Amino acid sequence: MKKAILVTSFGTSHKDTRKKCLDSIQREVEEKYGNENVERAYTSGIIRRIIEKNEGIHIFDQKEGLKVLKDKGFEEIITMSLHILDGIEYSKLDDKFGKISKPLLADDEDFKKIVENKEFNDLEDDDAIVFMGHGTESEADYAYQKLQKEYLKAGKSNIFIATVEGEVTIKDIIEKMKGKGFKKILLKPFMIVAGDHAKNDMSSDNEDSWKTMLKNEGYEVTSVLKGMGEYKFIREMFMDKLKEVYI
Numbered sequence: 001m002k003k004a005i006l007v008t009s010f011g012t013s014h015k016d017t018r019k020k021c022l023d024s025i026q027r028e029v030e031e032k033y034g035n036e037n038v039e040r041a042y043t044s045g046i047i048r049r050i051i052e053k054n055e056g057i058h059i060f061d062q063k064e065g066l067k068v069l070k071d072k073g074f075e076e077i078i079t080m081s082l083h084i085l086d087g088i089e090y091s092k093l094d095d096k097f098g099k100i101s102k103p104l105l106a107d108d109e110d111f112k113k114i115v116e117n118k119e120f121n122d123l124e125d126d127d128a129i130v131f132m133g134h135g136t137e138s139e140a141d142y143a144y145q146k147l148q149k150e151y152l153k154a155g156k157s158n159i160f161i162a163t164v165e166g167e168v169t170i171k172d173i174i175e176k177m178k179g180k181g182f183k184k185i186l187l188k189p190f191m192i193v194a195g196d197h198a199k200n201d202m203s204s205d206n207e208d209s210w211k212t213m214l215k216n217e218g219y220e221v222t223s224v225l226k227g228m229g230e231y232k233f234i235r236e237m238f239m240d241k242l243k244e245v246y247i
Contacts, residue, residue, distance in 0.1 A: 004038065121159060170214075
């Protein structure tokens, strides 16, 4: 049976982080499974329209990508998800022609891998890390709280997870940090790419950015614009999840 892979993410209109994160994961998939068997898709219609308008590049949505590969003669098409949660975007994925790989945070072991990775959790001489997750209105938002509990269980009480659109906000984390003696805070994106949210909502000098809000509380703040897709262990996690369904 001829198999193909559709590497599917939310997408990003920021070329720099797209190249470092999404494109690098796709390249690893092509190196292992053959570039003639691989296509990409973005689930965000807004992102796809921005790229088409600004760059003249048409990126498939998942259904388009599945059809293109089916028309090429592939009988089974695996959708490789590059989503973090089993949330709204992940739920859009169609398994019409083949299985869908699990999102990044699916099993208990996934949470442990995140918490235990030294590079990802390197304080870089700061007192605490605040990760920016996207958050979701779906029940999958619980994954951020579960991850926070795993950090606490591991004795890492100076690492915090807040979200842009989820239940736990940066204001909640600021309250949690009060009285703990932290002076230097490291801001990092808990997102596959360091795109619009990381650059503007997290790291900019806008009055409502996380960086500004923390500075206004008296903290010394450093931002790191490094998407999760730049970390080797994250790419390996996604590749392992693909391997599970590529049978």
